[in-house]
Amino acid sequence: MDFEDSPAEAAFRAEARKFLEEHAPETPIGSRDPSTDRDDRLERARRWQRTCHEHGWAALMWPKEFGGRGAGPIEAYIWEQELAQFSIGASYFVPGVGMAGPTIIAHGTEAQKQQHLMPMLRGELFWCQLFSEPSAGSDLAALGTRAIRDGDDWLVSGQKVWSSFADKADWGFLLARTDPARSKRDGITYFLLDMKTPGIHVRPIKDSNGGIHFNEVFFDQVRIPDAQRMGEINGGWAVTRTTLMHERMAIGSASSMFSMDDLLRDIRNSGVEPDAIQRQQIAQVYLWNRSLELLNARVMTKLSRGEDPTTEASVMKLALARLVSAGADAGLALDPRGAQTGQGHWAYQYVFAPALHIAGGTDEIQRNIIAERVLGLPREPDPFKETAFEDLPRS
Ligand SMILES: Cc1cc2nc3c(=O)[nH]c(=O)nc-3n(C[C@H](O)[C@H](O)[C@H](O)COP(=O)(O)OP(=O)(O)OC[C@H]3O[C@@H](n4cnc5c(N)ncnc54)[C@H](O)[C@@H]3O)c2cc1C
Known part of the structure; x- marks a missing residue:
């Protein structure tokens, strides 16, 4: 992959940046800090989704006929990179726009596409x-x-x-x-x-x-x-596989989960001088963050060639979970007040991070997929694969 933007990609990046500078909400939507009002966050997420839709940024890779931008994977990647700079973090629409939408486009009837896709994009239905x-x-x-x-x-x-x-x-x-x-x-x-x-x-x-x-x-x-x-x-299993692949990709590439810029900014503002071990910890987080960006680029390159990125999506999901955990450790180590009170962004991230090792398929399951499909190791035995569901032994 060529990491320099072509002139067309640079123009696309500038357009994305301009939209975000003009319209991105000032307060992050994604904070799941329980002290903030859920209904208010949801309402702001709906407004943000609507704004994105009105300006053509609601679903980069959906075909234009369904209200998407019809963009290619490289443009979607550029959009994610730009979005990450703004720490908006609205994950409420991931189940719809990120998972149900692509599945309906791939497997739905015409009536289902007509009924569901636009209201989803406009932020009306959740x-x-x-x-x-x-x-x-x-x-x-x-x-x-x-x-x-x-x-x-x-x-x-x-x-x-x-x-x-x-x-x-x-x-x-x-x-x-x-x-x-x-x-x-x-x-x-x-x-x-x-x-x-x-x-x-x-x-x-x-x-x-x-x-x-x-x-x-x-x-x-x-x-x-x-x-x-x-x-x-x-x-239904064939349809399910489409949803699960999009879920892994949406989680693995989610700009809302971790921001290296936020971590560095908070460390600089904390007034705490990192010791040698903490500096190493921060450097490690930086490297993992960069590795994830490059993995993301690999997935986008595969998609742009029309290849299946299912296995890379598993690697990305694993890598993101590790990054968010390590980032939360580093952030909280330099926020003694947050560590004591349990309040604030890094304390919240610290409690939230373990969920990422489970959601969308656990770390162990991603490793099984990588072992079988990338490394070519023998498949995990399933003696009941062909057994009728009603005859399966139950505990
Ligand atoms: C933040 C979050 C959001 C979620 N949102 C949704 C949602 O919106 N909708 C939804 O349907 N689900 C959702 N889930 C559920 C999620 O998909 C499941 O938790 C996940 O698939 C694991 O299933 P389980 O919890 O039943 O664990 P189990 O499958 O019981 O696993 C228990 C442990 O055994 C290990 N294990 C199991 N099988 C194997 C194996 N074959 N090889 C090696 N180790 C194995 C697992 O890795 C794990 O450590 C969410 C979970 C989280 C954490």
Whole structure:
């Protein structure tokens, strides 16, 4: 990859920078500091999403016909680089614009594209991911939430957990088991779900830092029209793979998670003189940050050649989790007040960082993917791969 901008890329970068200078919100939206008001943050995230849409920056790589910019991966990368300078950090729209949107574009019907894509981009409708269950996280295909056909509808019963923002979401994308007589992956169907449908009960889970991010979601005979099914009946796993790849890429490249500039600025302003060990720690964070930028560039290059970046997305997700943890350690070490009171950005990052080693597939699962697909090691044995779901042993 050539790291110098071509004249066209430099012009694109200048345009992005100008937009951000003129419109970026002054107060970061992304801080999950529990002392800030969630509804206010959500409202500001909606406004920011709308502003991005009005100026053509809401979805860089979506095709123009669906309201995107139709930009290539290199431009998307430049946009991420510029965005990172402004520490806006609005992650509320990642489940929608970052995950559901690309999946609907790839697998949705015309009616689904017409109904969902524009409201998502304009910040009008806000989405959540309804995949994980108490007994299906890393082994997502073990999910047990059941959908049974009833005329033109499906009736869904079961439970999801760790659903980010579900208590505020307008729509969700849901996996349910439609044929337990088939093997785990073969009996799953993918649905789009209006979160106001009767029978859905959302119970927020309080974080260790006092905030609310996740929810438990219970389904009691929830009626979903067949028109809201995406992909084939029992063919949901292929659709799911598209969502999971976009999730890893969205998390791994997220400019909102860590800013080297913020860390250096806070260290300079702290008045604390880093000792030799802390200086080494900061240098290590700088190197990991740079490595992640270069990995991001590699993914974009692959995408621009039409190649599949699934494995790089796993490496990026691993690298980002490590970077955010190390950055939080370094930031908090130089913020003694934050370390004592638990208040402030670095104290918050310190508590939040472990979540990144789990969300979107744990570190161990990313390592399994890298071991099998990059290093060519033998696949992890799964003696029940072909067993019917209903015959699987349960604890
Ligand atoms: C911040 C955050 C946001 C999230 N948001 C959502 C959301 O919006 N929607 C949603 O559906 N889910 C969400 N999740 C859930 C997330 O996808 C799951 O937590 C994740 O997939 C892990 O599943 P689990 O928690 O059930 O852990 P488990 O799968 O039970 O894993 C427990 C431990 O065992 C290890 N392990 C499991 N299997 C293997 C294996 N084969 N090889 C090696 N080690 C293994 C894991 O690495 C882990 O350390 C979120 C999670 C977090 C932390």
